[in-house]
Amino acid sequence: MHIGEILNDSHVDSVVTVRGWVYRSRESGRLVFLVIRDSTGIVQVVVEKGVVTPEEFEAAKRSTIETSIEVEGKCSKEQKAVTGYELHATKIKVYQFAENFPITKDKSDEFLLDIRHLWLRSREMTAIMKMRETLLDSIRSFMKENGYHEVQPPMFVGGMVEGGSTLFEVPYFGEKAYLTQSSQFYLEAFMFSLENVYTISPSFRAEKSRTRRHLTEYSHYEAEAAWVSNQQMMDMEEDMIVYIAQHLLDSNREELEIVKRDVNKIRAIEKPFYRYRYEKVIEIGRQKGLQLDDVSDLGEKEERAITEDFDKPIFVYNFPTQLKPFYHRPDPEDPLHVLNHDVLAPEGYGEVIGGGERIWNKDELIARMRSENLNPEDYQWYVDLRSYGSVPHSGFGLGVDRVLTWLAGLDHINKVVPFPRSMRRLRP
Numbered sequence: 417m418h419i420g421e422i423l424n425d426s427h428v429d430s431v432v433t434v435r436g437w438v439y440r441s442r443e444s445g446r447l448v449f450l451v452i453r454d455s456t457g458i459v460q461v462v463v464e465k466g467v468v469t470p471e472e473f474e475a476a477k478r479s480t481i482e483t484s485i486e487v488e489g490k491c492s493k494e495q496k497a498v499t500g501y502e503l504h505a506t507k508i509k510v511y512q513f514a515e516n517f518p519i520t521k522d523k524s525d526e527f528l529l530d531i532r533h534l535w536l537r538s539r540e541m542t543a544i545m546k547m548r549e550t551l552l553d554s555i556r557s558f559m560k561e562n563g564y565h566e567v568q569p570p571m572f573v574g575g576m577v578e579g580g581s582t583l584f585e586v587p588y589f590g591e592k593a594y595l596t597q598s599s600q601f602y603l604e605a606f607m608f609s610l611e612n613v614y615t616i617s618p619s620f621r622a623e624k625s626r627t628r629r630h631l632t633e634y635s636h637y638e639a640e641a642a643w644v645s646n647q648q649m650m651d652m653e654e655d656m657i658v659y660i661a662q663h664l665l666d667s668n669r670e671e672l673e674i675v676k677r678d679v680n681k682i683r684a685i686e687k688p689f690y691r692y693r694y695e696k697v698i699e700i701g702r703q704k705g706l707q708l709d710d711v712s713d714l715g716e717k718e719e720r721a722i723t724e725d726f727d728k729p730i731f732v733y734n735f736p737t738q739l740k741p742f743y744h745r746p747d748p749e750d751p752l753h754v755l756n757h758d759v760l761a762p763e764g765y766g767e768v769i770g771g772g773e774r775i776w777n778k779d780e781l782i783a784r785m786r787s788e789n790l791n792p793e794d795y796q797w798y799v800d801l802r803s804y805g806s807v808p809h810s811g812f813g814l815g816v817d818r819v820l821t822w823l824a825g826l827d828h829i830n831k832v833v834p835f836p837r838s839m840r841r842l843r844p
């Protein structure tokens with residue numbers, strides 16, 4: 417039986433068997449108190465001399481943290497026990513006495529990253545992995561309900577999407593390949609058949625910046641939709657974010673408590689979000705004391721200052737054309753700005769989505785590439801998509817790890833990724 421199943425009155429007085437790992441242990445004369453954990457929770461076990469065999473009692477005494485163990489015992493309600501219930505052991509079987517477990521209280525974040533293969537067992541990481549699963553499930557159910565098809569783009573690619581400075585190069589049978597920075601161009605190809613498509617795939621960025629929100633490998637949820645404008649894409653994202661946030665709140669109360677999230681902050685995520693033109697956001701930044709030019713790229717520090725007093729996400733739309741990659745569609749009425757948007761998460765978290773309309777006219781796309789000193793031949797297949805019945809379309813990319821960091825109220829992206837990858841970390 418799983419521990420989670422016995423943490424209620426329905427099994428009081430019955431004899432059950434649980435399996436798991438020793439989470440804590442304490443001895444007091446004729447009694448040994450073990451707290452056992454499994455994937456569903458923790459429970460206190462009392463082992464009493466004379467009730468179990470002398471060998472079993474010795475085994476309980478010897479049980480170190482992380483010892484794998486099976487316990488048969490009678491359930492009772494016990495207010496003083498850690499989760500309100502207790503097992504009185506009648507049988508004990510140890511699978512393996514654990515060696516001295518290296519994780520003790522108050523270890524540094526850096527140490528816990530070095531030992532992530534073991535820290536994954538912590539209550540905190542277990543809770544976060546459960547929330548991560550909820551987030552991915554809810555993205556998929558939202559997309560299905562909204563008529564999007566899930567597709568699988570390649571990860572080895574022949575060209576860049578988001579600029580050369582963060583491109584990972586990989587030797588590829590005498591050729592140069594890259595790890596994809598974004599699946600957007602492939603989603604645009606799928607769009608001509610399935611119309612509304614999305615993927616949740618890794619993206620790779622050779623990020624040299626060390627911030628609390630950058631990884632070199634991250635989970636990227638990207639969507640692309642035919643016939644959809646920038647404003648309509650923002651409407652869809654607003655519904656989606658409310659949906660996934662509420663879903664997390666409904667499904668993971670216990671986990672949110674474990675990571676000490678103030679759930680009122682999640683409750684506050686309601687429609688409508690704020691929607692500001694780029695210039696307005698620059699103005700907000702200046703009021704916050706930031707030194708910003710009229711055309712400034714916003715980084716981690718700036719977005720933190722801008723968003724820290726907000727309670728809901730902010731759409732920032734129509735950025736200056738010169739700040740954005742070539743594929744963004746300039747506003748036909750105002751070509752110095754593109755029809756795009758970012759979503760900035762509140763409470764200082766900053767950018768979680770980048771998206772917008774794509775240039776769908778072939779000549780316009782080629783002209784824009786040339787003006788950025790890019791060679792259209794390097795993007796041959798992408799340009800070719802505009803040759804056969806091109807249509808207006810929009811899309812976005814959302815950083816799953818960033819959204820989870822925000823919704824769980826954590827202070828670093830490393831905390832939500834099982835095995836985070838950064839410039840300085842490839843192991844474990």
Ligand code: 4AD
Nearest residue numbers: 598600621630631634638768769770771812813815
């Ligand atoms: O803003 P970005 O670079 O946009 C694109 O890649 C578009 N091609 C997406 C699209 O329209 N299909 O990245 C999108 C999002 C960012 O808003 C951020 O949330 C996340 O991906 N992201 C990162 N997350 C973690 N670590 C990094 N190094 C990230 N870089 C981007």
Ligand code: MG
Nearest residue numbers: 758767769770
């Ligand atoms: Mg961006």
